[in-house]
Structure formats: C-alpha cells, structure tokens
Amino acid sequence: MAITNLPKTPKIHRIPQPKFIDAIRWLSSPSPFQKSFITSLYDSDFHTPSLEIHSLDPSKTLTTALFSWTPPSRISSLKSTPSLFAASTFLGSLHIFKTPEEMSVLGNDMSDLGSKTSDMEPVVSVVGREFHVGSVGGVDLMEGGSECVSVGEDGRVNLVDERGDFRRVFDGNGLVSYSAVKWASPSEFVTGGCGFGLQWWDLRKSGAAVAQFKGNWDHGTTSGIIHSIDIHPSRKHTCLAGGSSGTVFAWDLRRQQEPMILSSIGSSDTMTHPLSESEVWEVQYDCYTKSLNSNISSSRILPAMISSEDGILAVIGQGEEPTELLAEPCAINSFDIDCQNPSDVICSLEWESIVILSRP
Amino acid sequence: MPDVAADSAASASGGALVPFVPDTEIAVVYPLHHGLKPPITRVSISWARGNNLRVSLLRNPPYNSDSDGEIGGKVVEVNLDSGAADVRESVQWRRIAYGSVTPFALLQSRKNSASSLSKLQSSPSPFHLDWWEHVMEYSKDIKELLGNPKSNYDPLIEDPKEVLKKGEEPTSLKAAWELMEMFYADKLCQSWLPERLVDWLADYDCLLSGDQPTVHSKLVEFQGTLVTLQVIEDDPKYWEVISSALAIGWLEIVVKLLRLHGSYQLDQLGHRETENGLVETVAVLISMMPRFRPELKNGKLGECFEAKPDFMKAWEKWREQITKLDSSAFWVPCHHRQTREGLKNLIQIMLGNTKILCTATAHWIELYISHFLFIRPFTAGLEGMYNLAQKCVQMKPMSSPHKLLRLIIGIIGENTEVVLAECSRGFGPWMVAHAIELLTARSDQADILLHKEHDDIGGISMEELHRLVYAQVLTSHFLTWQIAPVYLTSCMKQGMSLLEFLLYRQPAQHNQLLLKNLEICRLYELDHVSSNIMKVYEILKRILDFIYQMNTPSLVSLSSANSLPVAFVDSET
Numbered sequence: 001m002a003i004t005n006l007p008k009t010p011k012i013h014r015i016p017q018p019k020f021i022d023a024i025r026w027l028s029s030p031s032p033f034q035k036s037f038i039t040s041l042y043d044s045d046f047h048t049p050s051l052e053i054h055s056l057d058p059s060k061t062l063t064t065a066l067f068s069w070t071p072p073s074r075i076s077s078l079k080s081t082p083s084l085f086a087a088s089t090f091l092g093s094l095h096i097f098k099t100p101e102e103m104s105v106l107g108n109d110m111s112d113l114g115s116k117t118s119d120m121e122p123v124v125s126v127v128g129r130e131f132h133v134g135s136v137g138g139v140d141l142m143e144g145g146s147e148c149v150s151v152g153e154d155g156r157v158n159l160v161d162e163r164g165d166f167r168r169v170f171d172g173n174g175l176v177s178y179s180a181v182k183w184a185s186p187s188e189f190v191t192g193g194c195g196f197g198l199q200w201w202d203l204r205k206s207g208a209a210v211a212q213f214k215g216n217w218d219h220g221t222t223s224g225i226i227h228s229i230d231i232h233p234s235r236k237h238t239c240l241a242g243g244s245s246g247t248v249f250a251w252d253l254r255r256q257q258e259p260m261i262l263s264s265i266g267s268s269d270t271m272t273h274p275l276s277e278s279e280v281w282e283v284q285y286d287c288y289t290k291s292l293n294s295n296i297s298s299s300r301i302l303p304a305m306i307s308s309e310d311g312i313l314a315v316i317g318q319g320e321e322p323t324e325l326l327a328e329p330c331a332i333n334s335f336d337i338d339c340q341n342p343s344d345v346i347c348s349l350e351w352e353s354i355v356i357l358s359r360p
Numbered sequence: 361m362p363d364v365a366a367d368s369a370a371s372a373s374g375g376a377l378v379p380f381v382p383d384t385e386i387a388v389v390y391p392l393h394h395g396l397k398p399p400i401t402r403v404s405i406s407w408a409r410g411n412n413l414r415v416s417l418l419r420n421p422p423y424n425s426d427s428d429g430e431i432g433g434k435v436v437e438v439n440l441d442s443g444a445a446d447v448r449e450s451v452q453w454r455r456i457a458y459g460s461v462t463p464f465a466l467l468q469s470r471k472n473s474a475s476s477l478s479k480l481q482s483s484p485s486p487f488h489l490d491w492w493e494h495v496m497e498y499s500k501d502i503k504e505l506l507g508n509p510k511s512n513y514d515p516l517i518e519d520p521k522e523v524l525k526k527g528e529e530p531t532s533l534k535a536a537w538e539l540m541e542m543f544y545a546d547k548l549c550q551s552w553l554p555e556r557l558v559d560w561l562a563d564y565d566c567l568l569s570g571d572q573p574t575v576h577s578k579l580v581e582f583q584g585t586l587v588t589l590q591v592i593e594d595d596p597k598y599w600e601v602i603s604s605a606l607a608i609g610w611l612e613i614v615v616k617l618l619r620l621h622g623s624y625q626l627d628q629l630g631h632r633e634t635e636n637g638l639v640e641t642v643a644v645l646i647s648m649m650p651r652f653r654p655e656l657k658n659g660k661l662g663e664c665f666e667a668k669p670d671f672m673k674a675w676e677k678w679r680e681q682i683t684k685l686d687s688s689a690f691w692v693p694c695h696h697r698q699t700r701e702g703l704k705n706l707i708q709i710m711l712g713n714t715k716i717l718c719t720a721t722a723h724w725i726e727l728y729i730s731h732f733l734f735i736r737p738f739t740a741g742l743e744g745m746y747n748l749a750q751k752c753v754q755m756k757p758m759s760s761p762h763k764l765l766r767l768i769i770g771i772i773g774e775n776t777e778v779v780l781a782e783c784s785r786g787f788g789p790w791m792v793a794h795a796i797e798l799l800t801a802r803s804d805q806a807d808i809l810l811h812k813e814h815d816d817i818g819g820i821s822m823e824e825l826h827r828l829v830y831a832q833v834l835t836s837h838f839l840t841w842q843i844a845p846v847y848l849t850s851c852m853k854q855g856m857s858l859l860e861f862l863l864y865r866q867p868a869q870h871n872q873l874l875l876k877n878l879e880i881c882r883l884y885e886l887d888h889v890s891s892n893i894m895k896v897y898e899i900l901k902r903i904l905d906f907i908y909q910m911n912t913p914s915l916v917s918l919s920s921a922n923s924l925p926v927a928f929v930d931s932e933t
Contacts, residue, residue, distance in 0.1 A: 137871075
C-alpha cells in the first residue's frame with residue numbers, strides 16, 4: 001500500500017473549559033504568534049452567561065480572559081470582522097463591540113494584560129420589544145461596513161447602524177422565523193429559516209425578498225432548518241447553506257430552481273453516503289483547501305467546511321470525497337476558520353471544550 | 361430480648377424506624393435574585409433538574425400596558441446544594457462523565473459483538489483477544505481520564521535535599537479504580553499482587569493521612585526540617601523516618617536519606633571511615649533487595665526476579681548477607697551511637713522483625729505491606745492475604761477506617777456485594793456503574809451475581825440497577841443529560857422506557873435544544889417520541905406567536921434557567 005499521498009494529519013489541541021461554550025470566533029491580531037479569539041460562555045453552576053476575549057500563545061495554553069462582559073442572557077449568535085464583533089442574545093438584544101485591536105489595546109504593551117481580566121463595553125446595544133421579541137436567530141456584520149443585520153424567530157429582519165439606531169426591513173409577525181443571515185454585498189443579504197427556505201434581500205427593493213428558495217425535499221418526519229449560511233466574496237451570486245438532516249447545499253441565483261446538494265440524507269444523486277445525518281450547525285467556505293479539480297468555473301462550488309451535531313468537522317467539495325478533520329463523540333456546535341491564517345480552525349464542543357486545529 | 365438502649369433511642373427519635381438526625385438545625389436562607397419590581401402577586405414553586413427548585417414569580421398584569429416597561433414576571437432556579445465550594449469539583453466530575461462515555465460505549469459494543477460471535481462459533485478464534493484484555497484497554501482509558509501518571513519531570517540540577525518528589529495530586533477515585541483493576545481485571549499481575557500493592561501504596565499513601573499520620577506525612581514533615589538540620593544523624597527523627605520508609609519499601613528514598621549521613625562529608629570521611637563503611641554497606645544491601653516481580657519502574661531500586669526459584673535463591677543469599685553484616689566485627693569501632701542503633705534497626709527490618717516493623721509503620725495497610733516485603737514475600741492467593749490483613753488490622757486498629765481501606769478489605773475478603781457497597785458509598789454511582797465491568801472481567805461468580813435478575817427490584821439485574829442510578833445522576837444536570845441515553849440503552853429491561861420518559865421531560869426553550877433532543881430520538885429510532893415532542897413544541901410555539909402578535913405585556917420574560925417558555929398571566933382584557 002502506498003501511503004505517500006496521504007495528507008498529513010492536523011495538529012489538534014484540546015482545551016477543556018469549566019463552562020459551556022455557545023459560540024466561538026477568531027479575532028484578527030497584529031502578531032501571528034499572539035492569536036486571540038472571542039467566545040460566549042454559559043456557566044451552568046451559576047446560570048450566568050459571559051462574553052470573553054482570550055489570547056492564545058504558541059504553546060496553546062489559555063490563561064485568564066483578557067476582556068469580559070456579562071450579557072443579559074445567553075448568546076445566540078456571534079460574528080466578527082477585523083474591526084467589530086456582534087453578539088445577539090436569546091432575549092432578543094444585539095450588542096456590537098470594537099475589537100481590542102481596533103481599541104488599540106493589543107497593539108500596545110501587552111505585559112500588563114493577561115494577568116487580570118478587564119471589562120469591555122459594547123459600543124452599540126439594541127434592546128427592547130420593538131427590536132426583536134424572542135431569540136435572535138442570527139446576525140451578520142458587513143465586512144468593513146457599518147451596518148449589522150439581525151434576524152429572529154419572531155420573523156423580523158432588522159438593520160442596526162453604528163449609532164445604535166435600527167430600522168425594520170421586514171416583519172414576519174411570527175408567521176415565519178429566521179435562524180441565519182449573511183451579507184452578500186453592501187445592499188444585499190441572504191436569510192435562512194424553516195423548511196430549508198432561503199431568501200435573498202435587496203435593500204434597494206424594499207418590502208419583500210427579491211428571490212426565494214423553498215426546499216421541497218424534507219420528508220415530513222424530520223425538521224428542516226437552515227442553521228448557517230456563507231457567501232464567498234468572489235461568488236456573490238451563490239449562497240452556501242447548512243441545516244437539518246446533514247443537508248449542505250449551494251443556491252445559485254442564476255439557477256434558482258436547481259440547488260446543488262453537497263451532502264444530504266435524502267438525495268440519491270450524490271455519489272457518496274452523507275457525511276452526517278444530523279444537524280449541520282455551521283458552514284464556511286474553506287479557502288485553505290484547494291479544489292483538486294482544475295476546472296475553476298464560476299458555477300463550481302468551492303470547498304466548504306462543516307460541523308455537525310454528530311461530531312463531524314469536515315471539508316466537502318463538489319464531486320469530491322469529503323475530508324474528515326475531526327470525529328468527536330459529541331456535537332461540534334460552532335467553528336471558525338482564521339481569515340488571516342486559514343490553516344487554523346477553532347471549534348467549540350458540546351462537552352465544554354475548545355479544540356484548535358492547525359492544518360499542515 | 362429487646363435492648364433497653366435501643367428502645368430509648370427509638371422513643372427519642374419520635375418512634376421513627378430509622379432515626380433521622382438532620383445535619384443542622386439552622387434554617388438555610390437562599391436569596392432569590394429576580395430583579396422584579398414589587399408587588400409580586402403569585403409565586404409558584406416546583407422541582408427543576410437535580411437539586412434545583414424552580415421558582416416562578418409573577419407580577420400583577422399592568423392595566424396600562426405601554427407605560428409600564430417592566431416584565432411581567434420571572435422564572436429563577438435556586439440551587440439547594442451546599443454552595444459554591446464544590447464548583448471546581450463539579451467541573452472535574454463532568455469532565456470524567458464526558459470522557460468515560462467513549463470507553464464505556466466501545467466496551468459495550470465489543471461485548472455485544474463478542475456474544476453474537478460466540479453463538480456462531482463453537483471454539484474461540486486464536487486471533488481474538490481474551491475478554492479481560494478488552495477490559496484492560498477500557499480500564500486504561502478510564503485511568504487516563506482520572507488523572508495522568510505522576511509527571512516524571514527531571515530537573516537538570518537535582519536538589520539533594522528533596523526527598524519526596526512532587527507530582528500530580530493523586531485522587532482517591534483513581535486509587536480505588538487501580539485497586540479494582542489489579543484485583544479483578546489485570547490477569548498479568550496476579551502472580552505478583554503483593555508487589556503491585558507496594559506500588560499502589562507508594563502512589564497513594566498520602567491519601568490516607570487524614571486523621572492518622574502515615575509514613576508519607578512523616579516524610580513530608582521531616583523534609584520541612586531537613587534544611588535546618590546541622591548534624592542530621594544526631595536527630596532521632598532521621599532514623600525513624602528512614603526505618604519507616606524502608607518498612608514500606610520506598611528504597612530509593614531510604615538510600616537517598618542514608619547518603620545524607622554526615623560521614624559522607626569530605627572533611628569527616630577521614631576519622632569516620634568505619635561508620636561510613638557501615639552506612640554505605642547497608643545502603644548497597646537495600647538497593648540490592650530481591651523483588652518478586654517482573655520489572656521495576658525507572659528510578660526504583662531492587663533486583664527483579666520473575667521465577668519463584670530464582671527469587672528464593674536470591675532472597676536466601678540476600679538474607680545471609682544481612683545476617684553476616686549484623687554479626688560483623690565492624691560495629692564495635694563505630695562510636696556514633698545513633699548511627700549504630702539506627703543501622704541495626706534497619707537490619708532488623710530487613711530481617712523481618714515483626715515488632716520493629718509494627719513501630720515503624722503507622723496504618724495497618726503499611727504494616728500489611730511491610731509483611732509482604734520482609735516477612736512473607738511468597739504470599740499468594742486471596743485467602744492468605746485476607747488472613748494477614750485481619751492480623752494487621754488487629755495490631756493497628758482504626759477508629760474510622762478510610763474508604764480506600766474499607767474497599768481493600770472488601771476485595772481481599774472476596775465479597776462482591778461488600779465491594780459494590782463500598783464503591784457506591786465511598787466513590788459514588790459513576791464508580792459503581794463503570795467498575796462493574798472490571799468486577800466481571802475474569803470472575804464468573806461475580807458475573808452470575810451481577811446479572812441475576814431480581815424480582816424485588818422490578819426484574820432487573822444489579823448491573824442494570826447501578827447503570828440506571830448513574831443515568832439518573834447524569835440527567836440531573838443539563839450539560840450531562842445527553843450522555844444518559846448511552847447508559848440507558850445498555851439497560852435491557854427498563855432502559856428504553858426511562859429514555860422515552862427522559863426525552864419527554866426535556867425542556868426546549870430554544871430551537872437548538874429541541875433539535876438536540878430530536879437527534880437523540882433519531883439515533884435510538886424513537887420516531888413516535890420525536891413526533892410527540894414536535895407536536896408539543898408546535899403548540900407552545902403557536903401560543904407564543906399568539907402572544908407576540910397580541911403584544912400582550914403579560915408575557916413573562918424568561919430567565920436563562922431551564923424552563924419551558926410558557927409562563928404567562930391571563931390578561932384581563
């Protein structure tokens with residue numbers, strides 16, 4: 001057996017935590033040796049949520065949090081850009097923070113940090129029944145932009161600006177509910193929710209979504225909820241979505257009726273058995289994995305990373321055998337690929353631990 | 361004849377069959393942090409998960425809905441546990457619970473495939489591992505989880521005065537697990553069990569020094585005074601500590617301590633030559649002690665012999681050398697009294713003088729170990745070990761024996777029920793549920809006992825009972841309840857029905873939790889349960905949507921506690 005072509009296995013660091021991790025994101029950092037990430041935690045002994053920024057040195061040991069903030073309830077969604085990060089809660093509030101780099105703290109002398117935890121305060125907080133009622137399903141910050149979009153289980157779609165004012169884009173009055181959102185361009189974004197539904201919104205055309213996709217392959221016995229959406233900056237017409245029953249598919253605006261299924265239980269046309277049969281909690285395009293196929297047409301789906309309830313972290317490509325990076329005995333609830341150094345992936349596990357993968 | 365004393369005790373406890381003595385007479389006050397504006401008109405209290413009370417506090421519905429921005433009520437959970445003292449412990453406990461799932465599930469699936477294979481094949485395949493080897497693999501995984509072996513860090517410059525090496529703090533849970541492993545699962549160490557116990561005590565002696573001193577605690581104490589001692593060999597403590605360490609076989613510590621003797625110092629070597637020669641001879645003899653075992657860990661002293669005849673030959677020779685030294689003429693010119701007496705004492709220990717061994721050791725288990733080392737190195741079989749233990753307990757009685765010592769007595773007494781009871785009493789449901797696999801690894805008798813179905817507990821076996829108890833503990837915490845199905849599904853009789861019951865009772869205050877519940881239904885093919893859960897959730901969702909649309913302010917804002925999001929007050933409009 002020739003084993004020379006086998007890919008090298010990634011380095012895996014497991015860091016047990018004393019608290020449940022709701023979500024985790026990398027933060028951009030000025031130095032490649034001093035990485036930092038933001039994580040939303042839930043202390044089950046005291047029923048207290050917290051939002052913490054940790055720094056990670058090359059030995060991958062965690063010390064006390066650099067910054068910490070106590071949100072009004074548990075965090076339902078967390079997104080970060082190089083300058084800002086946003087967190088939404090189960091009680092329907094949204095909080096936007098400047099990253100430490102932006103606050104020019106990390107750039108300064110770090111020696112006094114790390115030994116004790118400093119408090120941080122959101123630059124924008126939107127609270128109240130006028131904003132969202134019930135849990136906020138998803139938020140997204142525009143890269144380099146100033147607006148944050150939030151969607152909720154109440155069926156509302158809101159835009160929050162940097163001053164903390166918000167405007168309603170749509171109100172579903174509880175008849176629909178949204179669980180994921182992603183910006184496609186400064187005026188367009190995509191939302192996802194029940195029934196594998198995706199909606200394409202254009203802020204220049206108000207009132208309703210400009211395009212809708214209704215999934216029709218759910219079998220009645222299982223739920224069909226979109227949990228995560230990603231859009232590649234170079235392919236803004238295609239939206240990648242992951243949800244229930246191990247479903248991962250791409251929806252191309254130019255071919256709205258033909259979703260490209262990358263993995264699913266029900267589909268017989270995919271060549272391999274589904275990677276996962278349970279909830280796919282997160283999907284992200286993986287710019288680190290190069291597609292084996294040299295055909296780089298714009299209709300081709302780029303490699304994507306997924307994490308699932310049954311503990312799989314894997315990279316799938318169109319028409320390619322998926323690569324499993326992790327197979328855990330518990331759910332991988334969220335993960336993030338470092339945009340500065342895409343070989344590094346950080347994951348949060350159901351069993352109160354963080355896993356950091358450094359791919360060769 | 362009814363005892364008078366018992367009678368008066370019964371009347372004092374108000375005629376109760378089992379007298380109940382509450383721990384404390386003082387009422388405990390649990391503060392409620394609800395942050396609601398008074399007045400609060402309704403309070404409802406119910407049990408939540410585990411030792412938690414769920415308290416729902418409701419305010420009067422405000423008549424002018426828009427002006428009052430206050431929420432209409434709150435649900436808070438109150439933990440009735442002793443408090444924050446054991447938070448670190450509970451984190452550690454959850455880590456063990458998470459980590460033991462995979463080894464347990466793997467062993468169960470191997471057990472299932474082995475039993476289906478044995479039905480197909482009449483003769484066991486030569487390529488198959490024996491069952492106890494699978495159990496040992498499982499035990500190794502669990503042990504790793506309970507704490508890593510002492511970190512063998514070697515400082516570049518060794519401190520000559522550091523006698524006891526600091527390592528990871530051992531836990532009694534791991535100590536108990538190792539006991540169970542060596543007696544019940546590990547087939548390889550059966551021929552040298554006494555030496556295995558010597559190793560065990562070396563790792564865990566420090567755990568026993570709670571109410572009574574141990575050799576370990578004596579050593580720690582002496583280590584503290586070591587730096588200030590000028591002439592070490594004049595201190596009677598020095599000789600006492602050395603003989604104690606020798607009695608329980610900590611040879612490397614004995615040799616290290618002996619070489620701190622003043623006669624080794626260059627300026628004294630000249631006029632204390634004979635004395636130094638004696639000290640060194642004893643040290644060399646100690647380091648050459650024959651051990652009836654296949655191997656020794658790095659840094660441990662002694663010479664290993666696996667075959668009994670070889671060991672006996674070496675043992676006789678070693679004893680001969682000691683006797684020769686004892687009667688040597690060199691003792692006369694040794695003028696340092698303490699050294700002479702101290703070394704003679706060590707020689708008596710090596711010759712197996714019962715009286716001196718008894719004074720050198722503190723706990724009965726230490727005395728027991730010293731018997732194995734110096735008096736009865738050929739002890740084999742549990743019966744002999746049990747009789748010896750009885751003798752040692754008589755010589756060193758204890759008022760309240762440590763839970764580990766009670767477990768040892770149960771094990772060498774060959775009483776499976778006592779062992780189970782001690783595991784459960786001292787180490788909790790996790791230990792019993794997982795250690796049963798060790799108990800049944802090689803013993804058919806324990807296997808029959810644990811798998812016999814008992815009518816008085818609903819027709820389930822002891823094994824199933826203990827797994828159910830552990831599953832019950834897991835369900836009491838919202839982070840560990842997802843593990844409970846793994847244990848419940850390994851229970852043939854009651855497991856599945858309890859799993860259904862558990863799934864119906866799971867709160868689902870947001871989609872993610874609901875989906876995790878449904879995933880468990882899918883894994884165990886409980887389609888009817890999942891459709892019922894979805895129906896319930898659908899109805900709840902509609903009620904909530906209705907409230908959202910009506911914009912009724914009486915909606916109760918939820919705490920982050922585990923509760924269904926359906927507490928609301930009837931609006932009077």
